[in-house]
Amino acid sequence: MKPHDETLLLDTPFAAGVRRACQLQDWGHWKGYATPNAYEDVEQEYFALRNAAGVFDLSPMTKYRIGGPDAGAFLNRLLTRDVGKIGPGRVGYCVWCDDAGMVLDDGTLFHLSEGDYRLCAQERCLDWLHWSALGFDVDIQDETAAVAALAVQGPTSCAALRALGLDGMQDLKPFALRSFAFDGGELLASRTGFTGDLGYELWTAPDHAQALWDALFKAGRDYLIRPIGMAALDLARIEAGFIQAGEDFVPADQVLRPGRGRSPFELGLDWLVDFGKGPFTGRSALLRERQRGSRFRFVKLDVQGDKPAADSFILNKSGKVVGHVTSAAWCPSAKRNLALASLQMPWGRPDDALYAEIYYSRELHWTRLKARCKVIEGPLWDPPRRRQTPAPDF
Amino acid sequence: MTEAAYDAIVIGAGHNGLTCAGYLARSGCKVLVLEANDHPGGLAATWEFAEGFRVSAAHLLHILNPQVAKDLALELHGLKCAAADLRTVALDGAGGQVAIYGGKVEGVDAADAVAYAEFHRQTQRFTKVLAGFCARTPPRLAERGWGDNLALARLGWDLRSLGKADMRELLRIAAINIYDVANDRFENPLLKAAIGLDAVLGSHMGPRSPNSVYGYLHRHLNDGLGGGGPRVVQGGMGALGEAFATAAEAAGAEIRYGCRVVRIDLQDGRVAGVTLADGNGFTANLVLSNANLKTTFLDLVGPANLDAGFVRRVHNFRAQGVTAKLHLALDGLPEFRGLASTDAGARLLLTPSMDDIELAFNHAKYGECSPSPIMEVSIPTLHDPALAPVGKHVLSAVVQYAPHRLRGGWEASRAAFLQTCVDRLETFAPGIGGMVLASELLAPPDLEKQFNLRGGHWHHGEIALDQALFMRPVPGAHRYATPVSGLYLCGASAHPGGGLSGLAGRNAALQAIREQEAK
Ligand SMILES: Cc1cc2nc3c(=O)[nH]c(=O)nc-3n(C[C@H](O)[C@H](O)[C@H](O)COP(=O)(O)OP(=O)(O)OC[C@H]3O[C@@H](n4cnc5c(N)ncnc54)[C@H](O)[C@@H]3O)c2cc1C
Numbered sequence: 001m002k003p004h005d006e007t008l009l010l011d012t013p014f015a016a017g018v019r020r021a022c023q024l025q026d027w028g029h030w031k032g033y034a035t036p037n038a039y040e041d042v043e044q045e046y047f048a049l050r051n052a053a054g055v056f057d058l059s060p061m062t063k064y065r066i067g068g069p070d071a072g073a074f075l076n077r078l079l080t081r082d083v084g085k086i087g088p089g090r091v092g093y094c095v096w097c098d099d100a101g102m103v104l105d106d107g108t109l110f111h112l113s114e115g116d117y118r119l120c121a122q123e124r125c126l127d128w129l130h131w132s133a134l135g136f137d138v139d140i141q142d143e144t145a146a147v148a149a150l151a152v153q154g155p156t157s158c159a160a161l162r163a164l165g166l167d168g169m170q171d172l173k174p175f176a177l178r179s180f181a182f183d184g185g186e187l188l189a190s191r192t193g194f195t196g197d198l199g200y201e202l203w204t205a206p207d208h209a210q211a212l213w214d215a216l217f218k219a220g221r222d223y224l225i226r227p228i229g230m231a232a233l234d235l236a237r238i239e240a241g242f243i244q245a246g247e248d249f250v251p252a253d254q255v256l257r258p259g260r261g262r263s264p265f266e267l268g269l270d271w272l273v274d275f276g277k278g279p280f281t282g283r284s285a286l287l288r289e290r291q292r293g294s295r296f297r298f299v300k301l302d303v304q305g306d307k308p309a310a311d312s313f314i315l316n317k318s319g320k321v322v323g324h325v326t327s328a329a330w331c332p333s334a335k336r337n338l339a340l341a342s343l344q345m346p347w348g349r350p351d352d353a354l355y356a357e358i359y360y361s362r363e364l365h366w367t368r369l370k371a372r373c374k375v376i377e378g379p380l381w382d383p384p385r386r387r388q389t390p391a392p393d394f
Numbered sequence: 395m396t397e398a399a400y401d402a403i404v405i406g407a408g409h410n411g412l413t414c415a416g417y418l419a420r421s422g423c424k425v426l427v428l429e430a431n432d433h434p435g436g437l438a439a440t441w442e443f444a445e446g447f448r449v450s451a452a453h454l455l456h457i458l459n460p461q462v463a464k465d466l467a468l469e470l471h472g473l474k475c476a477a478a479d480l481r482t483v484a485l486d487g488a489g490g491q492v493a494i495y496g497g498k499v500e501g502v503d504a505a506d507a508v509a510y511a512e513f514h515r516q517t518q519r520f521t522k523v524l525a526g527f528c529a530r531t532p533p534r535l536a537e538r539g540w541g542d543n544l545a546l547a548r549l550g551w552d553l554r555s556l557g558k559a560d561m562r563e564l565l566r567i568a569a570i571n572i573y574d575v576a577n578d579r580f581e582n583p584l585l586k587a588a589i590g591l592d593a594v595l596g597s598h599m600g601p602r603s604p605n606s607v608y609g610y611l612h613r614h615l616n617d618g619l620g621g622g623g624p625r626v627v628q629g630g631m632g633a634l635g636e637a638f639a640t641a642a643e644a645a646g647a648e649i650r651y652g653c654r655v656v657r658i659d660l661q662d663g664r665v666a667g668v669t670l671a672d673g674n675g676f677t678a679n680l681v682l683s684n685a686n687l688k689t690t691f692l693d694l695v696g697p698a699n700l701d702a703g704f705v706r707r708v709h710n711f712r713a714q715g716v717t718a719k720l721h722l723a724l725d726g727l728p729e730f731r732g733l734a735s736t737d738a739g740a741r742l743l744l745t746p747s748m749d750d751i752e753l754a755f756n757h758a759k760y761g762e763c764s765p766s767p768i769m770e771v772s773i774p775t776l777h778d779p780a781l782a783p784v785g786k787h788v789l790s791a792v793v794q795y796a797p798h799r800l801r802g803g804w805e806a807s808r809a810a811f812l813q814t815c816v817d818r819l820e821t822f823a824p825g826i827g828g829m830v831l832a833s834e835l836l837a838p839p840d841l842e843k844q845f846n847l848r849g850g851h852w853h854h855g856e857i858a859l860d861q862a863l864f865m866r867p868v869p870g871a872h873r874y875a876t877p878v879s880g881l882y883l884c885g886a887s888a889h890p891g892g893g894l895s896g897l898a899g900r901n902a903a904l905q906a907i908r909e910q911e912a913k
Contacts, residue, residue, distance in 0.1 A: 077698055099701035099870070099877075131706040135697030258536075281701040284663055284877060 009034040012059035013148035013209030021227045028230055031124070033060035036229040045232035049195055050333045052224035053157040055216065056233055058149040058201060062124050066117040068138040075109065075117060078132050080264055080286070082277040088114045091175045091192050095264050095272050097282030101289060102252035102261030104128060105245050108192060110177060118143070122245040128253070132281065148209035150216070152225075153199030153236075158391040160220035161189070161200060169200070170390035183211040194233060196240025198385040223394060238338060239331035239381045241300050243267055248298075248326040248340055262342070263289055268298040296323070297348035300380060301339040301356065301373040306330050309339040309356040309371065316354060322347040325356065334380045339373065350375050399677045400426040402906070403668055405655045405694070406684030406846070406885065408436025412638035413899030414682050414884040416466045419645035421907050426676060427647055428668065430654035430846050435635015436684070437845055438894055444832030446783040447723040450631035451836070451845065452894055453772050453790045454480070454624040454741060457615045461529065462896035466641035473637040474629070476777035479622035481737060484588035486746035487822045489732040492584040493740070495623060502582040509579045517611065520564050522618030523552040524611055528890035528897050531873050531905045532864045569859055572610055573601040573748050583747040590748040595770060595792060596852030596892065598716045600755030601748045605859045612857055612891060624741055626777045634894065658683070658694040658881060665880035679880050680910065682902055686847060686854035687711050687867045687887035693848070695878060704877050707868035712861065715838035715850035716758050718796035720769070720815050722789040723782070723832040727773070728823040739776035744769040744822050758795035763811045767793045767818055786831070791815070798838035798850050808835055853892030854885055866891065874902040875909060882906050
């Protein structure tokens with residue numbers, strides 16, 4: 001692999017397989033790595049995720065290894081949730097904030113073994129981790145390039161992985177971890193993902209990446225496994241109602257204009273904030289917000305019609321702008337036209353009459369549409385298999 | 395064990411802590427001051443450094459705030475001056491001298507004399523505005539309330555009242571360096587050296603460092619209030635510390651010595667009290683820290699209890715001292731080349747030129763001591779003979795540059811640097827080396843240890859513009875209140891910085907009283 005000073009975009013450890021499979025040559029980039037937007041056809045890839053199994057090369061994801069005597073205490077001060085409740089062998093979704101209680105990023109924390117953690121993040125934040133480490137005895141390593149990762153998501157994912165030889169995979173509970181021997185090395189599997197469905201993520205050293213790719217597609221052939229690109233994944237995550245840094249909120253350290261950041265409450269992530277666990281960065285600001293009230297509410301909207309409400313203004317009954325859409329898509333499996341939106345308080349209550357102002361073009365003929373929106377409570381896509389253990393076979 | 399509750403606890407009986415305690419007690423608070431050392435005053439201290447010879451850490455009083463002195467009735471409580479309105483005499487070591495006194499300068503040509511008189515008048519006008527601002531809590535710039543707007547308007551008004559030409563000049567020079575300003579106006583190198591030294595004394599700066607002009611204005615803060623030259627306190631600066639302590643006690647504050655605070659106790663993110671080194675504790679909902687910024691937050695509160703961004707700002711606060719204190723017990727009175735015998739008791743500045751200061755500073759940039767240090771010297775025994783045995787003298791010198799984080803460490807270099815200082819003195823006062831009966835050099839780490847002053851910095855932290863006024867010491871703690879509810883800063887780390895003025899202590903107390911009343 002070429003280093004960054006020789007090439008603008010890096011290859012992931014799966015590059016040989018990925019390049020062979022990427023028929024469309026539709027490349028995007030993700031944190032400095034070349035990554036396919038689509039391999040063959042976005043729709044087919046999306047339906048693989050929902051009806052079979054899709055494989056997504058996750059390697060560019062920012063990953064930090066955090067250890068040392070104070071690792072747990074350090075993470076508890078960094079993250080808004082109680083890290084003590086994420087036992088060894090477990091994974092937790094989490095966010096972290098700046099002093100003003102504005103979200104810097106969201107990610108997943110892997111408690112690999114007692115006191116040994118991996119933090120997966122969307123953004124690079126090594127400097128923030130180091131600043132947060134003042135006064136703690138911790139060791140922080142950026143292991144982004146040292147860990148190759150694949151997400152295997154969809155109803156046949158468990159069966160495909162068992163065919164790969166990962167025995168007992170069906171017994172892995174959601175947000176649990178398990179280590180397997182593979183290719184003369186270690187393969188870590190977690191029942192996690194970004195699709196809101198049954199799915200797993202596989203983590204291994206780059207040396208085993210090629211072998212893993214080849215073996216997985218061979219074992220998964222009967223389970224209609226196929227590689228999927230960023231576009232299909234994005235559709236699935238919107239359908240599942242998951243937020244994405246840089247899309248649904250601006251990471252607080254990238255915000256230039258005052259007031260453009262968002263707190264966890266303003267992103268609908270109240271459940272991730274634990275005031276009872278002791279001090280953490282942003283706690284005082286978030287407590288103040290709890291007392292004074294938030295500025296925004298993050299909602300899922302069921303938008304009338306089938307035109308995606310991307311970038312739309314949200315209006316109230318009298319036509320006043322009360323917010324905007326951050327992500328939107330027609331969701332094929334949920335069969336709904338979904339929009340994720342940030343609304344000014346107090347808008348976004350269950351019975352509020354809201355409208356999305358949608359502009360769309362048919363053969364360069366532009367039409368403006370005022371589509372009625374309904375606030376959706378609870379998840380839109382939540383198949384029972386997502387939580388079932390043992391995972392259903394196929 | 396936790397003792398009876400107080401309304402307020404002040405950590406440290408430095409002159410600012412005592413000022414703060416005095417104001418709080420006058421407002422009806424039950425105040426306890428906890429001091430690690432066994433004397434009041436912090437650096438306003440006097441001790442016997444050799445048998446029969448007494449010396450002070452801070453040695454000259456020049457920016458004591460008149461309002462503080464009046465409110466606390468310091469004179470009533472024992473403050474006496476052995477000398478006031480000292481002349482400042484700059485010496486070049488080759489027989490040249492320039493004397494500055496009351497806005498006039500001697501030893502320069504007519505053009506420089508006129509230019510200096512004008513410079514002095516302008517300094518008075520500038521420092522009058524600055525002194526007003528230094529006696530108030532800086533306004534918030536982001537989340538402003540009407541009080542902040544009022545304070546800003548007041549600052550704006552004060553600036554406007556300077557008139558167009560002055561205002562323009564102040565804005566022009568405030569952020570630039572004293573080297574350029576002095577060269578613009580004067581010819582005489584010794585006069586320029588005196589002005590340059592005033593600008594950088596106590597700071598990790600040379601005359602050419604950006605915003606060294608601000609350091610000059612800070613040192614001359616009282617010029618705009620009609621203050622004269624520096625004063626020498628009868629009995630040594632420790633007597634000033636005692637006067638502050640007596641004043642605080644008279645107002646009703648209780649002071650306990652030998653009580654080192656090792657932890658500021660929190661409950662649900664707000665202050666609950668303090669714990670001492672011996673394990674005893676005191677509860678209070680209001681704690682005001684005279685300890686410096688880093689001690690207060692990194693040592694006493696602890697980073698784990700603070701937001702990471704705030705810890706980063708505290709960590710980045712520049713607070714490495716570069717100033718050492720030299721004390722010599724002398725067998726007789728030294729004779730400085732070019733110094734009139736009537737000026738022997740003056741404030742002496744030893745450096746021939748601004749370039750000499752800048753060259754001395756260069757070494758500090760790289761973690762070295764200056765091989766040719768610059769000095770501010772006083773011989774207090776000329777005004778207060780009781781500080782030494784009959785016929786003998788004490789020389790007290792502030793010496794630069796002596797970086798806190800010295801390459802190779804101070805243990806290996808203290809003796810050598812002391813000798814460097816004596817050698818340098820020898821060039822200004824031939825024969826002085828032979829008069830030395832005893833000596834003491836307090837490098838920044840020694841000051842740190844003796845006065846519980848992390849970094850050993852004169853101002854508890856640099857007063858460059860990025861760490862001054864609205865920004866002192868760091869955003870988030872620039873109005874005495876801190877991110878920890880109920881915890882205030884009341885020492886030199888806070889606005890307006892160091893020097894024996896009492897302003898930080900007074901402003902902090904008034905701000906805390908206002909905020910408690912508003913609750
Ligand atoms: C070498 C040198 C020479 C100087 N000369 C002059 C001069 O001539 N004129 C002048 O005006 N200024 C001078 N200064 C500057 C001036 O002395 C300081 O800026 C001033 O003393 C600051 O006052 P303060 O009350 O804020 O803090 P300090 O004087 O530092 O007092 C702080 C007090 O808090 C106590 N403390 C700290 N931590 C704890 C704890 N954990 N528990 C209990 N107590 C604690 C300390 O023991 C100390 O008594 C000089 C400074 C230096 C370094």
